[in-house]
Amino acid sequence: MNYKLVFxxxxxxxxxxxxxxxVAAIGVTFSITMFITLLSFMSGLNDLLxxxxxxRTPHIRLYNEILPSKKQPIEKDEHYKKQYNFISxxxxxxxxxxxxxNASIIKTLKKDxxxxxxxxxxxxxxxxxxxxxxxxxxxxxVDVEAENRLFSFKDYVTNGNFIDxxxxxxxxILGKGAAQKMLANIGDVIxxxxxxxxxxxxKVVGFFQSGLQDIDxxxxxxxxNTTQKLLGESNSYxxxxxxxxxDILLAPQLSKEYANxxxxxxxxxxxxxxxxxxxxxxxxxISYAVGITLLIVAGFGIYNILNMMIYEKMDSIAILKxxxxxxxxxxxxxxxxxxxxxxxxxxxxxxxxxxxxxxIDQIPFNxxxxxxxxxxxxxxxxxxxxxxxxxxxxxxxxxGYFPSRKASKIDPVIIIRGK
Amino acid sequence: MVGPQTPIAVIGDAKHFIxxxxxxxxxxxxxKKGLPVVVTxxxxxxxxxEAKISKINPIMNERSKTFLVEAEFVKQPETLYPNINFEASxxxxxxxxxxxxxxxxxxxxxxxIKSNGDSVKVKTGLKDYQKIEILxxxxxxxxxxxx
Numbered sequence: 001m002n003y004k005l006v007f008x009x010x011x012x013x014x015x016x017x018x019x020x021x022x023v024a025a026i027g028v029t030f031s032i033t034m035f036i037t038l039l040s041f042m043s044g045l046n047d048l049l050x051x052x053x054x055x056r057t058p059h060i061r062l063y064n065e066i067l068p069s070k071k072q073p074i075e076k077d078e079h080y081k082k083q084y085n086f087i088s089x090x091x092x093x094x095x096x097x098x099x100x101x102n103a104s105i106i107k108t109l110k111k112d113x114x115x116x117x118x119x120x121x122x123x124x125x126x127x128x129x130x131x132x133x134x135x136x137x138x139x140x141x142v143d144v145e146a147e148n149r150l151f152s153f154k155d156y157v158t159n160g161n162f163i164d165x166x167x168x169x170x171x172x173i174l175g176k177g178a179a180q181k182m183l184a185n186i187g188d189v190i191x192x193x194x195x196x197x198x199x200x201x202x203k204v205v206g207f208f209q210s211g212l213q214d215i216d217x218x219x220x221x222x223x224x225n226t227t228q229k230l231l232g233e234s235n236s237y238x239x240x241x242x243x244x245x246x247d248i249l250l251a252p253q254l255s256k257e258y259a260n261x262x263x264x265x266x267x268x269x270x271x272x273x274x275x276x277x278x279x280x281x282x283x284x285x286i287s288y289a290v291g292i293t294l295l296i297v298a299g300f301g302i303y304n305i306l307n308m309m310i311y312e313k314m315d316s317i318a319i320l321k322x323x324x325x326x327x328x329x330x331x332x333x334x335x336x337x338x339x340x341x342x343x344x345x346x347x348x349x350x351x352x353x354x355x356x357x358x359x360i361d362q363i364p365f366n367x368x369x370x371x372x373x374x375x376x377x378x379x380x381x382x383x384x385x386x387x388x389x390x391x392x393x394x395x396x397x398x399x400g401y402f403p404s405r406k407a408s409k410i411d412p413v414i415i416i417r418g419k
Numbered sequence: 420m421v422g423p424q425t426p427i428a429v430i431g432d433a434k435h436f437i438x439x440x441x442x443x444x445x446x447x448x449x450x451k452k453g454l455p456v457v458v459t460x461x462x463x464x465x466x467x468x469e470a471k472i473s474k475i476n477p478i479m480n481e482r483s484k485t486f487l488v489e490a491e492f493v494k495q496p497e498t499l500y501p502n503i504n505f506e507a508s509x510x511x512x513x514x515x516x517x518x519x520x521x522x523x524x525x526x527x528x529x530x531x532i533k534s535n536g537d538s539v540k541v542k543t544g545l546k547d548y549q550k551i552e553i554l555x556x557x558x559x560x561x562x563x564x565x566x
Contacts, residue, residue, distance in 0.1 A: 073459040074508035077467040080457065084519055086545045086552075087508065089446050094504055 006329055009320070010336040017309060024305045025345035028396065031298035032349025032388050033356060035291035039384040040357040042287035044377035046280040052211055056151045057269050058119070058242030059251045062258060064099060065265045068092045102238040105262050114245055114254065119146035121240040122227045128220075129191040129199075130182045137178055138219050139192065141227025150244045153221075155372045160186050160206025165223050172202040172226075176209040177217035192230070200230050292391065298345075299395035302338055306403040310334070317407050318415035327408035334407055338400020339393065346392030350385055429501070436492065436499050438470055440507055441485035450475060455510045456490045462503060469493040472509065517544075518553040525551060526566040534562040 014021050068090045074080045099105065102120065109118045122141035127134035144166040147153040154162045157173060165171050172192075174184060184190055188204045202222065210216055222230070228237050243258075245251055251268035259266035270277065310317070317330060361378040421427065438458060442450055456470040474489040490507070525531055525541070528551065532538050541556030557563070 069459075069506060072508050073457040073467060073506050074510065076459060076465065077457045077469075080510070083513070084517075084550060085508075086547050086550075088547075089443055091443075093506055 028345025036353025334404030342396025
């Protein structure tokens with residue numbers, strides 16, 4: 001087969017009807033552009049929504065919970081073990097919220113190759129005292145640097161500098177909602193009371209905004225040392241150990257393992273936030289479906305145009321065949337036409353898709369709920385461009401394949417005799 | 420710092436300990452002096468100790484709605500310290516040869532269906548979420564079907 005000749009025949013056929021060719025190419029370009037834009041935007045949005053929760057949630061959290069003992073004393077006794085015991089009014093055990101032996105747990109976790117990082121935390125119930133009114137709240141005592149490294153703490157501190165929390169003793173970063181209620185400004189000193197009645201003055205060094213109103217109204221951050229002082233506990237007091245893993249998918253399995261080894265309660269992110277996984281996977285499924293539909297529609301457009309072309313060029317095909325072109329050659333001529341529309345339109349589509357996505361990326365998107373976001377979110381994942389490119393070639397190939405098969409079967413004798 | 424309210428020392432018998440338990444007002448009527456108590460300690464993991472109810476303080480704590488009940492060890496553990504935490508089960512009654520069936524096999528907690536289709540009214544005693552005690556109506560040789 002003479003590829004050069006096949007190529008030049010298809011080129012002249014394409015250019016003879018350049019308007020039609022252009023329409024077909026625009027169809028592919030448009031659909032690829034939309035496919036790229038839609039997927040980039042949708043997955044950008046997905047990442048944003050997931051990030052709202054997932055960035056700040058530890059993959060595994062170790063904690064103690066006040067629970068009734070799994071085995072009541074009577075079930076451990078040799079004498080009563082054999083019989084059936086009806087136990088009434090089981091009460092929870094008076095357990096400490098502190099994680100026993102936490103320093104060595106943290107040390108062990110840091111050595112674990114699967115763990116990206118560990119951050120201890122203390123949760124303390126408090127009242128913010130505003131004049132004669134008490135507002136309920138929660139102070140999270142955090143290791144400021146670890147919290148920032150693992151859970152991008154800095155991004156959520158909207159005013160003030162997060163590192164002041166570590167450098168200034170007895171400081172607090174207030175939730176935005178709580179600060180508004182208290183009319184507190186940076187530099188002010190507020191008073192908090194713990195559940196046990198201890199009072200403490202704390203200096204406001206920043207505001208924290210998570211985007212979740214309920215959290216911002218209640219939660220505040222302080223350093224671990226300040227919180228230990230506030231609670232009147234020793235400096236080994238830690239109520240939560242937050243773990244970030246290298247592979248998030250290992251979380252359910254590892255949380256069971258850690259719960260066993262360290263004899264604490266452990267919860268993994270998949271169990272704690274299963275709704276987010278489901279939501280984002282359904283959203284990306286929908287955007288893929290829409291994108292692929294667009295491409296298939298464009299494929300049908302090419303199919304129609306080629307079909308028309310074959311009817312119009314019936315005579316030319318007959319002459320080509322009469323001059324010695326085989327059916328296979330004719331087949332290749334039309335597939336080349338279709339593929340060149342597909343590749344050309346596809347490349348343009350990818351470029352336009354990138355253009356439109358970066359345009360959307362510039363559109364300002366300011367919302368009080370999401371302090372870190374300034375413009376619409378876009379995910380420039382090369383995966384989408386790969387899928388778009390491959391799909392444009394595959395659909396145009398099939399759009400060309402069926403008409404070309406018809407063309408290759410034309411018998412030149414019948415056509416020429418019919419004239 | 421030692422204030423006027425702070426004790427300087429606590430005097431007590433280091434060899435003789437009593438167990439103080441708080442019993443809900445719902446359950447206080449079942450508690451009698453002399454009932455056996457099974458005790459576990461956080462410090463003695465997986466070891467079980469026996470004790471006996473020695474005293475029921477008749478004044479209810481109004482804030483917690485509980486009664487203070489004291490117990491004495493039958494055999495005291497070797498080392499003990501004041502104010503440590505423990506968990507206890509008080510044994511109210513023990514019955515031998517009681518007839519227990521899974522609770523799901525009773526319709527409305529009172530009617531059992533035998534394998535031949537007859538429904539029988541039964542008298543029940545103790546129950547929890549899984550099992551129920553049968554006092555009369557059926558015996559251990561009867562075959563039941565799930566309603």
